[in-house]
Structures are given as structure tokens and as C-alpha cells.
Amino acid sequence: MTTAQRQLLTVIAESLLEQRLIDDVKRLGAKGYSVGHVRGEGATGRAALDFAGPSVRLESVVTDEVAERIFELLRTDYFPHYAVVAWVAPVRVARPDRF
Amino acid sequence: MTTAQRQLLTVIAESLLEQRLIDDVKRLGAKGYSVGHVRGEGATGRAALDFAGPSVRLESVVTDEVAERIFELLRTDYFPHYAVVAWVAPVRVARPDRF
Amino acid sequence: MTTAQRQLLTVIAESLLEQRLIDDVKRLGAKGYSVGHVRGEGATGRAALDFAGPSVRLESVVTDEVAERIFELLRTDYFPHYAVVAWVAPVRVARPDRF
Amino acid sequence: MLAVALVGSVVVDNLLTAPVIAFLVAGVATLARFDIRLPEALYPILSSYLLLAIGVKGGRALGLSDPAELWQPLVAALVLGVVTPIIAFVLYRRVGRAGTIDAAALAAHYGSVSAVTFTVVLATLDARGQSYEGYLSGLLAVLEVVGIVVALALVRTGHGGHGDGSEARWNEALLEVVRGRSITLLLAGLAIGLIVGDERLEAVDPVFVGLFSGALTLFLVEMGVVAAERLRDAREAGWRIALLGIVVPLVNGTLGAVAGSLAGLSPGGTAVLATLAASASYIAAPAAVRIALPTASPGLYVTASLGITFPFNVIVGIPLYLVIAEALT
Amino acid sequence: MLAVALVGSVVVDNLLTAPVIAFLVAGVATLARFDIRLPEALYPILSSYLLLAIGVKGGRALGLSDPAELWQPLVAALVLGVVTPIIAFVLYRRVGRAGTIDAAALAAHYGSVSAVTFTVVLATLDARGQSYEGYLSGLLAVLEVVGIVVALALVRTGHGGHGDGSEARWNEALLEVVRGRSITLLLAGLAIGLIVGDERLEAVDPVFVGLFSGALTLFLVEMGVVAAERLRDAREAGWRIALLGIVVPLVNGTLGAVAGSLAGLSPGGTAVLATLAASASYIAAPAAVRIALPTASPGLYVTASLGITFPFNVIVGIPLYLVIAEALT
Amino acid sequence: MLAVALVGSVVVDNLLTAPVIAFLVAGVATLARFDIRLPEALYPILSSYLLLAIGVKGGRALGLSDPAELWQPLVAALVLGVVTPIIAFVLYRRVGRAGTIDAAALAAHYGSVSAVTFTVVLATLDARGQSYEGYLSGLLAVLEVVGIVVALALVRTGHGGHGDGSEARWNEALLEVVRGRSITLLLAGLAIGLIVGDERLEAVDPVFVGLFSGALTLFLVEMGVVAAERLRDAREAGWRIALLGIVVPLVNGTLGAVAGSLAGLSPGGTAVLATLAASASYIAAPAAVRIALPTASPGLYVTASLGITFPFNVIVGIPLYLVIAEALT
């Protein structure tokens, strides 16, 4: 199987940010994304977030540069203000042009 | 901890394919799988899929060969016709015989 | 981007264990976690679990030692008795002190 | 004069019911980019409830009907199930310039029916205090299936025996329709209504009768949102498709009214059959078509059935079919 | 002659209620591989609603009852809570040839109760216009807990003090039962019903009374699906287990009827207590057993309680207990 | 004497309604660590339903009202929308020693309103058989927005023009409020109620009127759980914040009663306006504040509005505002 390497970016963010995060991810070059919902705890504590519904869990398979760009935006616009956690990991995909 | 390496296969597919995908994954040798639901966008566009409910997100930890086999089937039977995206990444597990 | 490596631990467990699993993961040093819900099949078979609702899917980004410790507990207290599956994979994060 | 007054009163009676107004309000709010969606979990609940409730109502009426009066409407429904998809196919192929596959996909939608449109015409008749044959929801189940099968057969005859797996997919699609949730819930409701019977059903009337209009109203909020979103996409589909989204239901609805009056239905029942014939499926048909004809464009058929035909029928079509039915019976 | 007529009328009155027919229709549809599931989100909503509503009904009746008439039925319930799991344990151990752990797990299920079975017998009595003591849902809460505790104690006595963490699990399981949702909702409903009182509850009657039968009907659609799926697995469990899934409720139900009549309950109330005794838990007990006895086989106890005993009670058992209760009181 | 009797009767009438008792029972159960949560999917459904139903009720009343009697209450509402957040800001800043940002965040909550508190006062009035102006839910929509805007303007004036992106966030927050679900559902309900009209709404009365109190009761189970959880966190917020969680609604509620009586509202209507003024938002305001003032502490404002003010109003405040309204009109 001919596959290519891409980055799987996972972002968990408080529910209010859902649309904004999606818009940003698309704007920065992701060709697709998927969102689900989770509940959790982290530095912010559960209470602060729960009232607004479950957090959004977005995942997007992207190229290295796009991953880099999105992470940069998270660092400047999201991490300082909001309850957001993110990580990246390499994955292999078929049809590399789709990502 | 003695662990072994396996492949984590993640497939996102339009909701109608849920049962068919599960059947195929099991038939090709996966000893287990988990499915959740997500919404997203990709090449197909949101509109085409939304009416039928959220997409299925299947993940299955499998051996390298099983991963290969499933990917092959995705390539022949799913990718050309349906809104399906998939990726694989190596993970470490305990109890390797369970996967 | 300065990033650090952490381990992403994913655990899928029958629904009854949700609170106990969360408590254990936090006690063993995870600084955060997220839980969602999935349905699936594995060695135990679907029937045995379905009656109690969907399984919990917990993911937590942790240091190598914490991952090791949680896996050890899973091995002693969870795997022998319950329908639980787990895997780990390295991921890259910003703000390493948050994990 | 009298005809105008009748049309006016029918239009008002239909437009001013809570479900239709909810549909319009939600649609307008969505076009103005307000967020009026009800929680996602509510819609499958409401749609299942509506299907079961329609079924129970139909089964109950069936239990009170004389079997002899059933066969004529049944024949009428079967004929409509065959004719309406063919009309849709030809119109979309010739006038709409759609490809064979897309035209067949659209035909499956127009050959099948929309349970919600059906429910709206019942609510309108109830609001007018006009009676109709209760067993018509049995015909809903028949029409839902037949139209899809005929449309898929159209394309299968054309492309038959390629050995490209399309046959397997065809069977799968058929099973999806026949054993799928919407038909099953409808049939289950029919069975429950028929077996339990009028008198013993009273214990569940607060749920299956009392909540009906309100549930429909809530459901039409979602439909308003979805239809408005589809309407936005209608440009891409082109004006020919958009126009046919109005012409096809007019033609099929008129045929339905003729068939209904020939079958001896009451004016109300005739209007219901006309509405069924005019309506386009947006649940069963898309699912079946996605499986059987994966290369057909969902953007096309979902936009046409949900973005154009559904609102047209709910707002303009239904009062029209009522007037036509009145004229024919 | 009269007895036969009575049995016949009871069977019909039970069978032809909307909830029971919905259960049967859904079960048959599932066995025929039709997809009749209602949306997943609906069931936890319905089951919570039913528990709260049963509780409110019971609390309301409690507020109107003379406390003096309560202690006899309470003693009867406590005795049943101790005796029925022991009977189930012995029968499954000896006749069913289950291991100690599995037998204890099954005993917890048969010692505890099924709120839905309870609800079905109330619906049947309501359909017959037969009265019963409203405070019996208080006993439901008692019986739900006691039976599980006794069953788990059985196995703990046998295996006690191994220092293998089973003690911690035992406590956890107990807490799970007592503080779990089903008991809490039932008790909360009782408190609400008792405190708010008959008159002021009228404002919420459309929800807590009006929707009750309809909600139960919808819930039994799911139960029909689940029971049919479990029934398919029944082969694996073996014929002994399957047979006991019928014998145990018959024995316990008869005991319940005797206890009810000795406690001075009305015929209706006696039938309710018999049904409680005969019913097997499939929510509280599985959860507690999964924690306390993780090595017991869920395939066994869920199949027995949900696949065999539940449908047996709903279809055959309840009319039988009604007739027995009639005979004893 | 008479005053005491009045207070007593009002307190009892409020306390013993099913919704308030459900709130208390759920709160107590949660504090005792029982799990009484209803399924998660239910709450967004109930809250959307309540907003729509309040809206429909208001729109229906609006259609029956004389437009001339509307402007005075509207002015009263607008004045309250400006004054109450300023009072809250000053009190939290000075007495509560909160920082500017946190004080503005709190002001947004106290300037806006809680639709559930509003619903509880309606239920209490209904239980007392006391009438009120039905169009007040229109004012609910006005007050929900104005208070937030004023509070955010407070902090913007103070910090304006930093070019730190706060302007963009401010606009986004405003849009979030105005186009958000809660306002939209309320306005949609108003539109539906107004357009469909009293008579034609009867078809949906079983849902929009009949289920209202029961739905509120179920919703208050969740509110009891959430409030109890917040109450546990109240220690961290400090006693000054906790105290103000009672003082601010008392001050604003009294102002609301004065404004209502000056605007010529009935005693019932005056109590409703007082309750609106006293209530603190916990849906629209947190969402807007989270966007506009991300550095404000959610722990603070959610605890104050949900953990302290909400239960205070529901249990103690509402009867008080009723008595004050009675005295002033």
C-alpha cells in the first residue's frame, strides 16, 4: 500500500469555541476535520466549563506545515484565554492529496 | 511493562455505512473495534452527509497485516464511492494476543 | 514551535467503570483527561456490556511514567475482571508542564 | 367568487397552523443567520414518534374500516407508486438535463413520499374540521417503498448485468428501505393500532393523539432550519432543477387528486393522496439512493426534495391540492 | 367455568394493552431482523421518567394512606426480599447446575425487582379498572435493594475474608445500588409526591399521569428489541437456565401472592406484590453484580432476566398472578 | 397579622409547587451524594422547550393585548436593564472587592435574567390562581439582552481601544447573545404565538401548555443537582461574594417591583418583573462573558448566579417579591 505521512492534530476545547475553532482550522489550510464531544478535567477545573455543555474534540489530519500553523494560532489566540488542550501525532494515510 | 506494537486504524465514514464497515472490519480479522459519532467536513461537503445523521468514527487496534487488509478494502470498495477517510498509527498495547 | 513528547493513553472500558477509572487516572498523576462514549465489540462480546449503556472512552496525555503506572494498574485491577482495552502512543504537545 | 373564497380560506387554514408557522419562522430565522436549532437529540425522537403515531392512528382507523372499501385506494396508491417516479425521471432527464443516474435518484425521491408533508396535510384538515379516511397512513407505507423500487428499477434496467457489484448494492438498498426504521416504525404503529383497538388505545391517547400537533410543530422547527440551509445551496443546483422542484409536485399532486377521486375517497382523503403523490422523500429515499447509486449527487437530490419541494408543498402545495380535491370530488 | 372465563378476560386485558402489544410487535420485528429501535437517547429518558412517575404516584398515595395499614405490607416485602433470592440461589445452584458465583449473581436479579414489569401490572390493573394500594411503589424501592443485598451476602458468607479486595468491591456494589440512579429517582419521586400532595400535583398531572401509559408503550418497544436479542442468545445459556427463567418467577410470584394476601392487601395489590416478587431486575442488579462479582457471567444473568423472565412475566406471568391473587384474597 | 398570614400563604404556595420541591429534593440528594441526574440529553431538550413555550405563551397574550398598555412596562424593563447591572457592578466591585473584569462579568449575569426563575414565578402565580400580564415574556427577551450589553459596555468604556482584539471579541459576544439559541427560541416562540393566535393554538396546547409544569419540574431536578454542586464550591468564592449573591437580587428585585408598579402592572405582573430584575442569567450571560471577558473567573460568576442567587430566588426570593408587589400595587 502506498501511503504518506501526515499529522493528526487533536484539539479539545470548551464548547463555546466550536465554530471559531472550525473556522480557524479550515482557514489555516486543513482540508477536512471531524468533531465529537467529550467531558473532562484539566487545569481549568470541571465547573467552569460544564455549564455550557460538553467540550468539543476536533481532529484533523493535515500536512506538517498546516499542523504547525494551527498550533501557532492555538498558542497565540487560544491557550492564554481558554480551556484548550492539543496534541499532534504522525499518522499514515492513503490518498495523500486529500489531506 | 511488556508491550507489543499494533496498528490503530481510525476510519470516519458516512453514517449509512456503519454496519457494513463493522462487518468488513471483523471479517478481515479485527478482534475488536469501537465506534463513536462525529460531524465534520471534507471533500464531499457537509450537506451531502448531514441528513442521514452524524458520521461513524470507528477505531480498531489490529496487527499490521489486518490493517493492511482493511486499508486495501477501503481503497477498492469505499473510497471511490463514499465519504470515507482513514488513517493508521502505531500504538503499544499490553496483552498482544487480544488484538 | 517548541514541543515536548508525551504519551497519549486511550482506555475503553465498560460504562460502570467510568468514575472509578477517572479517579484512578487522576490519582496516579494524570493532570487532565477527556471522556467520550463508544460502542464496540471485543473478547467479551457485545451482549454483556450493552445493557448498561455505551462504554467509556478515556484519553489522557501524560508523562511516560504516569502512563506506565496507569497501565500497571489496568493490568492488576482491570484487565482480569472487566471488559477493558487500552493503548498508548507518543504525541507532541506544547506547554509540556500542563501534562 | 366562491372558488376564490375557498382558496383563501384553505390557504389561511393551512398557513396559520402552528406547524407551518413554526416552519416559516425557523426558516426565516435561519436565513437571517440566527441559531434556532433545537437540540440534536430531539429530532430522531420526534421523527420516530411521529411515524409511530401516524401508524397507530392508521391502524386504529383500519380496525374500524370495512375491508371492502380498502382495495380501490390501494390500487390507486400502487398506480401512483409506479407512475409518479417515471414522470419525475422523464422530467428531470429531459427538462432538467440531469444524467441518467441523477434523474433516477431524483425519481426515487419523488416516487416515494414524505411522512412529514403527510402529517402537515392531516393537521391542516384537522384544523379545518374536515374528515379523511384514517387508513391512508397504510398507503403512506406502500407508497414510500414502491416509488423507490420503481425508480431504482429504471436505472437497473438501463444498466443491468454489468457484474460491477451494482446488483448486490441494489439488494442492499432494497433491504435498507423495507427493513429500515421509517417503514418499520410505521408498520409497527399500524400493527399496534390495529391489534390494541380503538377503545383500549384511549390509555395512550395523551401521548399518541394529544402530543401529535405539538410534536409536529417542534419537528417543523428543524425542518425549517434544514430547508433554509438547502435553499441557500439551491443556486448551485441550477434553475432547471429548482423549477422542477415545483413542477414535479404539481403534476404528481394533480395525478394523485385524480386517482383519489376515482378511487372514491372523500375530499379530505383525496387531498391527502394528492399530497402524498406530490411529496418527495427525504429520509428513506436518500438512504436507499446513497447505497444503490453512490455516484448520484446528494447535493442535487437533497436540495431538490428538502430545499425546494418540501417548503413548496407545505406552504403552497397543500392548500392547492385541497382545492383541487374539492373540485374533483 | 367461571375460573376459565376469569383467566380468559385477564389474559386478554393484559395482552391487549398498548404496552404489551408494543413489546410483542417489537420483539417479533426484531426476530424478523427489522430495525425497529427508537433513538438511543430516548430510553434513558423514558426509564428515568417512568421511575420518577412511579415514585410520584406512590408518594401521593402514601400521603393519602393511613400509616397503620403500611407495616404489614412492609413486613411482607422484607420477607420476600430475603426469601426470593434464596429460592433463586438454591434452584439455580441445584437444578440449574450453576456455579456458586453465577447462582449468587442470578439470585441478586431474582431477589431484586423490575420496575418495568411493575409498571406493566399497574397498566393492566388500570385497564381492568381494578384498584390497588398506591403506596406499593414504596415497596418497589425496598424490594429492589433488599434482594440484591441478601444475594450478595450469600456469596460473601461463603467466601468471606479472603483479603482479595472483594470486600471493597462489595461495599462499592452496595453503594452503587443504594445511591444509584434507579433507587434515587424512585425515592425522589416518592418524596416529591408526598410533600407536594395530591391537590397541588394536579398541575403536573399531564406529564406524570397523562403521559404514563404512552411512555411505557414507547419504552416497551425497546424492551421488545432487547428481549428478542437476548432470546437469540438463550441457546448458549442451556435449557436448564431457560427453564428456571420460568420456574423461578412462578415460585416467587406465588409466594408473593401468598404474602400479599396474608398482609391484607386488596386483590389488585396482592397481584402487584406477586408480580414484584416474580420479576427479575435488569438494571440495578446487573450493575451491582458486575462490580461485586465480576467473574459471574453477564451472558447468563442478563439472558435469564431479560431474555426469558421479563417476556414471560409480561405476557404470561402477570395474568397468572392476577388470577392467583383473585383466588387467594 | 394580615401581612404575616399573606407571607405565610405565599411561601407555602411557592414552596409546595412540584417544581420547587423537585429542586429541593434534587439538591438535598446531591449534597448527600446520591446520583439523581436525569439523562444528559434531556436538559437541552427541556430548556429549549421551556423557552419556546414561554415565548408562545407570551406571543399569544401579546396578540390579545392592547398595544397601548405595552409601552410603560417596556420602558420599565429598559430602565431595569440599565440600572440593575450597574448596581451589581458597583456592589461587587466595592463591597465584594472583585476586580473590574470580574465585577463586569458578574454585572452581566445580574443585569440579564434567568428564564427558569421567570418560569418558576409564573408557576407559583398559576398555583395561587393569581393573574399576570401574559406579554411579560416579551420583556424577558428584552431584559436578557440589555443587561449583558450594558455590563459589557461598562468594562469596554473603561478599557476601550486597546487594540488587543477585545473589540472583535466584544462584537462576537454581542452576536452570541442576540443570535444565540435562548433569545432566538424565545423570539421564535413569541412570533409563533402571535401569528398563529389564541384559537388556532389550541391544537398544540397539550404540548405547549399541558406539559409546561411537568417539564419545569423535570428541569428543576437538574437545576437542583447543578446548584448543589456549585454551592459546594461557594466556599472558594468567599463570603463576600456569597452574601452579595443574596443582597444583589434583593436590591434589584425591590427595584423591579417599584418599576413594575409605576408602570401600572397588576400585582402578579409586578411580582414577575421584580423576579426578572432579581434573577441572574446562567446561560446567555456566561456564554457572552466567556467570549468577551475570557480572563474573568467562571468559578466566580457561575457559583454566584447558579449556586447562590438561583436557589435563593426560587426558595426565598419569589415569595418575597410577591409580597412586596402586593404591598406596592
Ligand SMILES: Nc1ncnc2c1ncn2[C@@H]1O[C@H](COP(=O)(O)O)[C@@H](O)[C@H]1O
Ligand atoms: N492531559 C489531558 N489529556 C486529555 N485531555 C485533557 C488533558 N488536559 C485537559 N484535557 C481536556 O481539555 C479540557 C480543557 O483543559 P484545561 O485547559 O487544562 O482546563 C479538559 O476539560 C479536558 O477535557
Ligand SMILES: Nc1ncnc2c1ncn2[C@@H]1O[C@H](COP(=O)(O)O)[C@@H](O)[C@H]1O
Ligand atoms: N482531514 C481530515 N481530518 C479529519 N477528518 C476528516 C478529514 N477529512 C475528512 N474528514 C472526515 O471524514 C468525513 C468524510 O470526508 P470526505 O470523504 O472528505 O467528504 C468528513 O465529514 C469528516 O468528518
Ligand SMILES: Nc1ncnc2c1ncn2[C@@H]1O[C@H](COP(=O)(O)O)[C@@H](O)[C@H]1O
Ligand atoms: N481491538 C480493539 N480495537 C478497538 N476497540 C476495542 C478492541 N477490542 C475491544 N475494544 C473495545 O473495548 C471494549 C471491551 O473489549 P473486550 O474487553 O475485549 O470485550 C469493546 O466493547 C470495544 O469497544
Ligand code: NA
Ligand atoms: Na411522491
Ligand code: NA
Ligand atoms: Na423478584
Ligand code: NA
Ligand atoms: Na436580573
